[in-house]
Amino acid sequence: MSKKAVIIGSGIAGISASIRLAVKGYEVEVFEANPFPGGKLSEIEIKGYRFDAGPSLFTLPEQVEELFLLAGKNPKEFFEYIKLPVACNYFWEDGTRINAFAEVDKFADEVERKLGEPGSHISESLRQSAFIYEHLAPLFMHRSLHQIQTWTNPDALKSYLKMGKLGIFSTMNEANEKLFDNPKLVQLFNRYATYNGSNPYETPATLNIIPHLEFNIGAYFPKKGMHAITQSLFQLSKDLGVTYHFDQKVEEVLVENKKAIGIKVRNEHIHADLVINNMDMVNAYKSILRKQKQPKLLLNQPKSSSALIFYWGIKRKFPELDLHNIFFSDNYLEEFDHIFKKGSIYHDPTVYINITSVYKPDDAPADCMNWFTMINVPNNQGQDWDKLIAEAKKNIIHKLNRILKTDVEPLIEVEEILDPRKIEIKTSSAQGALYGNSSNNKFAAFLRHANYSSSIKNLYFCGGSVHPGGGIPLCLLSAKIMSKMIEE
Structure with a gap:
C-alpha cells in the first residue's frame, strides 16, 4: 500500500x-x-493582452x-524554450543605452564602446561570478545547510579554503566598485541584488553569483x-x-x-x-x-522588498525595447534607502519593463505591446498604498516619457495593478515580501x-x-x- x-x-x-x-x-x-x-x-488576461503575472x-x-x-x-x-541573445536592455536619463548581449565578448565590446570601461573588466567580473558559483552552488543551492553532512562533504571542505574570495566579507556594492570604474556599470551589476529582494549596499558580495547564471550559463524564454x-x-x-x-x-x-x-x-x-x-x-x-x-x-x-506592478496594454510598438528592459534611477543609493530604511518609494525609481510580446506576438493585439511595468518597493508595513501608487504611477510615466521621448499615458489601453497588499492576499506572502526574509546580512x-x-x-x-x-x-x-x- x-x-x-x-x-x-x-x-x-x-x-x-x-x-x-x-x-x-x-x-x-x-x-x-x-x-x-x-x-x-x-498569468493575467485583459482584453486581448496576456501577462505573465x-x-x-x-x-x-x-x-x-x-x-x-x-x-x-x-x-x-x-x-x-529559447536562449535570449540579449539578457537585458539598460537605459539612463542622460541618453546612455547598453545592450547586455548574451555573448560575453559582445557585451564587453558594448560596454567599452559606450561607457569607456575596459571590456576586460566584464570578463573578470563574470570569471569571479563563475568562481563563486563553482564553490558555493554545491553547498548552498543543492544541499541543506541544516544537516551536518553538508559541512563535511568534499565540496564544503574545498570551499572553506576559498572563503576570502567568495564575497562573504564585503557588500555587493563594495565588490563591484573595486571591479568597475564607471558608476553606471557598478549600478548595472548592483541590480542583481534585487533578484532576491535585497539591498546591494548591504547584501554580501556572494550574490555576485547571479550574473553567472544570466551570462555564463544563459537567460531563456519559454516559447x-x-x-x-x-x-x-x-x-x-x-x-x-x-x-x-x-x-x-x-x-x-x-x-x-x-x-x-x-x-x-x-x-x-x-x-x-x-x-x-x-x-x-x-x-x-x-x-x-x-x-x-x-x-x-x-x-x-x-523581510525582503516587494513590488508594485502595472500591467499595461500599450497600443504602440517600441522597437528599442526587448523582453527585459531597465530604466535606472539617477540615485540608486537613495532609492534603496527609501525601500529598506524609510519604507517608502523614491520619486525617481528604477523601472523594469518585461514585454513577452517581443517573443510571443499573440500576447498583445497587432502593433501593440504588453508591458509588465514594475518597480521595487518596501514590503507592506501599513503604508498609505493608494497614495504611494498614485505618486509612483505619475513618476514612472514621466520617467519613461523623458527617456523614450514619448507620451505613455494615452497609449495605455488596459491596466491592472498588483501591489504589496494584493501580493500578500493572493500568495499568502508575509507583508507581501517577494522572497521571504531579506538577504541584507552575511x-x-x-x-x-x-x-x-x-x-x-x-x-x-x-x-x-x-x-x-x-x-x-x-x-x-x-x-x-x-x-x-x-x-x-
Missing part, C-alpha cells in the same frame, strides 16, 4: 514536490487556497527538464511564456496521478506526539504520512502551525527555515521563503532538497 503525502500550496515548488513524490510512489494530494495553480507564477526571468532550465526526465518523458515534447512552466509541470503532475483541490484553504496541520499526521480542511481531517508546506513560512506559523512551537528568530527577521543564508521541521516529524517545507531562497530555480531546488531528505 502506497504512502500518502499532502502538499499545502501549489506554487512552483509545491508542484515540483508533487512530481518528485509521485515518482517515488507516493499518493499525492495538493490543497490550494486559490482557484488556480502556480502561486506567483501565474509574476517571475519574468528564466535561468537554469535544466531544473524544469529534470522533472520530465524523472517521469520518463522527453522534456522537449512538453516544454520548449509559450513563463506561465508555461506552471502549466507544463501541473499537467505532468496530474499525469502522474497527483490530485489537486482548489479553493480549499488548509486550516491546520494536524500534529500528534510531535508528528504530523495530516491536515484540517473545511473542518475535515485528512490523514497523511507526510505533510509538505509550500505556503510562506511566516504565515504558515501564524495560521496552520499556530499551535506549534514558533521559530521566533526566523519569524522576526526583516548570515542571511543561515536565517532561512530548513526544508524540514526540527520539532515535528514528517513535516517538510519547500518554496521561496525557506532554504535555498526565492526565484524559480531556487524554488525548484528547495523541492529537490526536500525530496532527498524524505528518501534518506
Whole structure:
C-alpha cells in the first residue's frame, strides 16, 4: 500500500514536490487556497493582452527538464524554450543605452564602446561570478545547510579554503566598485541584488553569483511564456496521478506526539504520512502551525522588498525595447534607502519593463505591446498604498516619457495593478515580501527555515521563503532538497 503525502500550496515548488513524490510512489494530494495553480507564477488576461503575472526571468532550465526526465518523458515534447541573445536592455536619463548581449565578448565590446570601461573588466567580473558559483552552488543551492553532512562533504571542505574570495566579507556594492570604474556599470551589476529582494549596499558580495547564471550559463524564454512552466509541470503532475483541490484553504496541520499526521480542511481531517508546506513560512506559523512551537528568530527577521506592478496594454510598438528592459534611477543609493530604511518609494525609481510580446506576438493585439511595468518597493508595513501608487504611477510615466521621448499615458489601453497588499492576499506572502526574509546580512543564508521541521516529524517545507531562497530555480531546488531528505 502506497504512502500518502499532502502538499499545502501549489506554487512552483509545491508542484515540483508533487512530481518528485509521485515518482517515488507516493499518493499525492495538493490543497490550494486559490482557484488556480502556480502561486506567483501565474498569468493575467485583459482584453486581448496576456501577462505573465509574476517571475519574468528564466535561468537554469535544466531544473524544469529534470522533472520530465524523472517521469520518463522527453522534456522537449512538453516544454520548449529559447536562449535570449540579449539578457537585458539598460537605459539612463542622460541618453546612455547598453545592450547586455548574451555573448560575453559582445557585451564587453558594448560596454567599452559606450561607457569607456575596459571590456576586460566584464570578463573578470563574470570569471569571479563563475568562481563563486563553482564553490558555493554545491553547498548552498543543492544541499541543506541544516544537516551536518553538508559541512563535511568534499565540496564544503574545498570551499572553506576559498572563503576570502567568495564575497562573504564585503557588500555587493563594495565588490563591484573595486571591479568597475564607471558608476553606471557598478549600478548595472548592483541590480542583481534585487533578484532576491535585497539591498546591494548591504547584501554580501556572494550574490555576485547571479550574473553567472544570466551570462555564463544563459537567460531563456519559454516559447509559450513563463506561465508555461506552471502549466507544463501541473499537467505532468496530474499525469502522474497527483490530485489537486482548489479553493480549499488548509486550516491546520494536524500534529500528534510531535508528528504530523495530516491536515484540517473545511473542518475535515485528512490523514497523511507526510505533510509538505509550500505556503510562506511566516504565515504558515501564524495560521496552520499556530499551535506549534514558533521559530521566533526566523519569524522576526526583516523581510525582503516587494513590488508594485502595472500591467499595461500599450497600443504602440517600441522597437528599442526587448523582453527585459531597465530604466535606472539617477540615485540608486537613495532609492534603496527609501525601500529598506524609510519604507517608502523614491520619486525617481528604477523601472523594469518585461514585454513577452517581443517573443510571443499573440500576447498583445497587432502593433501593440504588453508591458509588465514594475518597480521595487518596501514590503507592506501599513503604508498609505493608494497614495504611494498614485505618486509612483505619475513618476514612472514621466520617467519613461523623458527617456523614450514619448507620451505613455494615452497609449495605455488596459491596466491592472498588483501591489504589496494584493501580493500578500493572493500568495499568502508575509507583508507581501517577494522572497521571504531579506538577504541584507552575511548570515542571511543561515536565517532561512530548513526544508524540514526540527520539532515535528514528517513535516517538510519547500518554496521561496525557506532554504535555498526565492526565484524559480531556487524554488525548484528547495523541492529537490526536500525530496532527498524524505528518501534518506
